[in-house]
Amino acid sequence: MTRPIRLGVLTPSSNTALEPLTSALAAAVPGCSAHFSRFTVTEIALSDRALGQFDDSKILAAAELLADAKVDVIAWSGTSSGWLGFEADRRLTERISERTGIPATTAVLALNELMALRDIRQLALVTPYTADVQRRIIDNYADRGIEVVAERHLDICINHDFALVEPEQLRTLMAEVAGARPQAITTFCTNLRAAPLADAVEAEFGIPLLDTVSTTVWGALRAAGADPGVVKGWGQLFGWR
Helix, strand or coil, rough: CCCCCEEEEEEEECCHHHHHHHHHHCCCCEEEEEEEEEECCCCCCCHHHHHCCCHHHHHHHHHHHCCCCCCEEEEEECCCCCHHCHHHHHHHHHHHHHHHCCCCEEEEHHHHHHHHHHHCEEEEEEECCCCCCCCHHHHHHHHHCEEEEEEHHHECCCCHHHHHCCHHHCCCCCCCCHCCCCEEEEEECCCCCHHHHHHHHHHCCCCCCHHHHHHHHHHHHHHHCHHHHHCCCHHHHHHHH
């Protein structure tokens, strides 16, 4: 009998995209299921109020609820460290593990690990965010030696509304940034319906798509001791080691 694998996933409260997508990805792994805990996130901006949504104490409270389900890993499926700074996610995962005794990862830490595996230094960035948030992400990657060679953003700040962006519009944005010939494209927001586009986008442009819902699952499976390579049809990243 296959050992059950339970992925614990921390979810922004107003997100409607990542749960069905994560569950579909988990279903591709025998015996795997995804379980979710929410905390309040309604706006993505650089104001004190918006940044305060990502206070660790709120996230840790949600993580403790997942621990009650005896999940194998707790993953923050959110991209906040893109503008807060990557150290925020490293600190958060340490605190989650200290508090619960469960391994932890995040969408962005997994994305960065994937890029390190393939020595990706030129990245294209597609987000729904506002220009100031986008600039902060670009600057944080520049500090890591990763150049964002093309970017598109939609100037939306209401988190709920990110999921309303049609996949066809996302594919158009990806086509536009693909012209810069980056080593990878990231759809950097876990409330976008982008993950299912990976195979088609990669076939058309010959560029890997690193969607952050998918990177979360990749990182969570590795942390749980499972093989992400079992996942087929969601892009080449699941075969990266």
